[in-house]
Amino acid sequence: ARLLVLVLNFTTLLYTIKFEKMKVLVSCVALVALVTVIQGRRTGPHPHGGKHMHERAKKFTYEQFEKQLCDMKKEADAWIDTVLDEEGALNEECQAMLDSIEQSVCYDPDTYTDTCAEDGYFGCGCMDAFSTQPGECSQVPCRIVQYVKSNLVDVLVTYRDEVDSVESFARLVLEKLYTPFMEMACPCFPGLTDATFQCIENYDALVIKPYESIYQAAVVLFDLDTLKDITDTIMSGYCAEVGGVQCHEEFGGMMLTYARMFDNTFNEEHEDQCTSWQRTERGTAQFLQMAAVSSRERVMKGAKRLLHTALCDAQCQEVMAESFYSCCAKHGYQILQEREYSEKLAILVENINNMMVMADLGGEGGKHNYDWSIMSQVQGKFNPEVECSKKGEVNYYAEMGAQCDL
Numbered sequence: 001a002r003l004l005v006l007v008l009n010f011t012t013l014l015y016t017i018k019f020e021k022m023k024v025l026v027s028c029v030a031l032v033a034l035v036t037v038i039q040g041r042r043t044g045p046h047p048h049g050g051k052h053m054h055e056r057a058k059k060f061t062y063e064q065f066e067k068q069l070c071d072m073k074k075e076a077d078a079w080i081d082t083v084l085d086e087e088g089a090l091n092e093e094c095q096a097m098l099d100s101i102e103q104s105v106c107y108d109p110d111t112y113t114d115t116c117a118e119d120g121y122f123g124c125g126c127m128d129a130f131s132t133q134p135g136e137c138s139q140v141p142c143r144i145v146q147y148v149k150s151n152l153v154d155v156l157v158t159y160r161d162e163v164d165s166v167e168s169f170a171r172l173v174l175e176k177l178y179t180p181f182m183e184m185a186c187p188c189f190p191g192l193t194d195a196t197f198q199c200i201e202n203y204d205a206l207v208i209k210p211y212e213s214i215y216q217a218a219v220v221l222f223d224l225d226t227l228k229d230i231t232d233t234i235m236s237g238y239c240a241e242v243g244g245v246q247c248h249e250e251f252g253g254m255m256l257t258y259a260r261m262f263d264n265t266f267n268e269e270h271e272d273q274c275t276s277w278q279r280t281e282r283g284t285a286q287f288l289q290m291a292a293v294s295s296r297e298r299v300m301k302g303a304k305r306l307l308h309t310a311l312c313d314a315q316c317q318e319v320m321a322e323s324f325y326s327c328c329a330k331h332g333y334q335i336l337q338e339r340e341y342s343e344k345l346a347i348l349v350e351n352i353n354n355m356m357v358m359a360d361l362g363g364e365g366g367k368h369n370y371d372w373s374i375m376s377q378v379q380g381k382f383n384p385e386v387e388c389s390k391k392g393e394v395n396y397y398a399e400m401g402a403q404c405d406l
Contacts, residue, residue: 060285062278066266073163080156090153098149104205106142118206125202129195137188137195147180166266170259174252182248186239190232197228221358223351226344233339237332243405247328257323274316283309291374303378304387311397312388321396325384327404333383334406342380349373 085091090098104121109131116124122141130138155176163169185192201224208215238248264276273279283306290302311320336342384397 060281060288062265062281069166077160080160083156084153088153088157098145098152102142102145102149105145106139109138120206123203123205123208125204126199129198129202133188133191133195137191140184140188140192143184144181147184151176165259166262167256167259170256174255178252178255179249182238185235186248189235189239193228193231193235197224197231200224218355221351221355223348226348226351229339229344230341230348233335233341233344236339237328237335240328240331240335242327242331245326245328247331250326250328254324274319277310279313279316280306280310296374299374300378303375304382306375307379307382308387311382311384312390314390314393317388318394318396321384321400325397325400327401327406330385330401330404331406336380342377345373345377345380 083091083094089095101121104119105126107116107119107122107127109127112127112131113124116122116127119127126141130141132138133140136143155172158172158176159169163172201219203215204212238251240247261276264270264272265278267276270276287299287302287306291299294302311317311324313320385395385401388397389395
């Protein structure tokens with residue numbers, strides 16, 4: 001079951017590696033991820049309420065965060081050892097699970113209607129959805145699972161044995177997950193998202209049959225239309241070509257840069273504040289404290305202040321703009337505004353929280369619910385060409401944006 005979750009997470013990660021990413025500046029993603037990991041946030045309320053989170057936030061330092069990442073790495077390494085056998089291959093149970101999933105998703109578009117009703121994992125609904133896609137696009141789920149089968153061991157072993165920094169982890173994700181998936185997904189966009197959400201809405205594989213009524217109720221409550229709009233918005237930015245540049249490739253390079261900045265942050269001997277996140281430590285601690293106990297309006301203001309500190313500081317603005325701003329980034333920001341990304345993300349989070357309350361998950365009847373996506377929502381509206389402008393000073397984002405023909 002854990003391997004199935006891993007496989008689904010791989011496809012979902014690659015499909016949504018941007019869920020808190022694409023936005024105007026990929027550098028901000030580091031802050032989004034940081035806030036999420038530090039707080040240990042989840043959809044429902046914290047079991048100890050806002051006061052517990054507030055106390056934890058008071059103690060925040062990047063040194064503490066580094067230790068937390070190391071502890072997570074040790075736990076992941078230990079789990080990997082349970083998945084691999086003595087010879088370094090997937091154990092029999094995991095291999096059998098992948099084989100079974102492959103058999104389901106690698107269907108024959110010409111004959112599937114004869115057997116899809118008995119299919120374990122894909123079912124008629126998903127086969128109907130993807131079979132309408134042209135050429136190889138109808139087989140994207142199959143290609144993803146086959147890629148996972150061929151590369152999963154290599155990814156796990158590389159992670160366990162070679163990843164020793166944030167940058168090396170980002171490089172592994174970029175080379176083995178992000179880039180291969182984007183190369184499969186972008187040529188099939190937007191039809192791929194249409195098929196994916198049709199598959200989710202009409203999912204009828206055998207594995208879901210005992211829970212079919214619950215699943216259908218969840219689909220209605222979850223508001224798939226909003227989630228699809230968000231996914232389409234993100235993919236539109238990633239799969240765009242701007243000025244002859246493939247944007248997903250450029251964003252991948254930015255991913256490595258901000259990962260390298262985390263390594264610089266953890267290095268006590270690194271002195272250049274503009275190429276590390278150390279200058280945001282105090283602001284991050286303040287934001288985490290505020291997020292635990294303050295109103296939504298105050299938290300959003302705090303998120304904006306944190307982004308301003310990271311991106312607009314006069315001393316570092318030129319470095320940040322050169323590292324994380326481009327015509328692809330500007331194009332992505334425009335898409336977010338046109339499609340009301342932040343507003344739709346807020347709706348999606350409210351739907352998720354309501355579902356958690358109805359399911360009575362998280363305790364206290366849903367009290368102390370907080371919006372774990374506030375940083376992403378604020379980031380989606382943060383235009384550095386405007387926000388970083390100060391009378392009498394150069395705005396390097398605006399200078400770079402003026403060169404874009406969009």
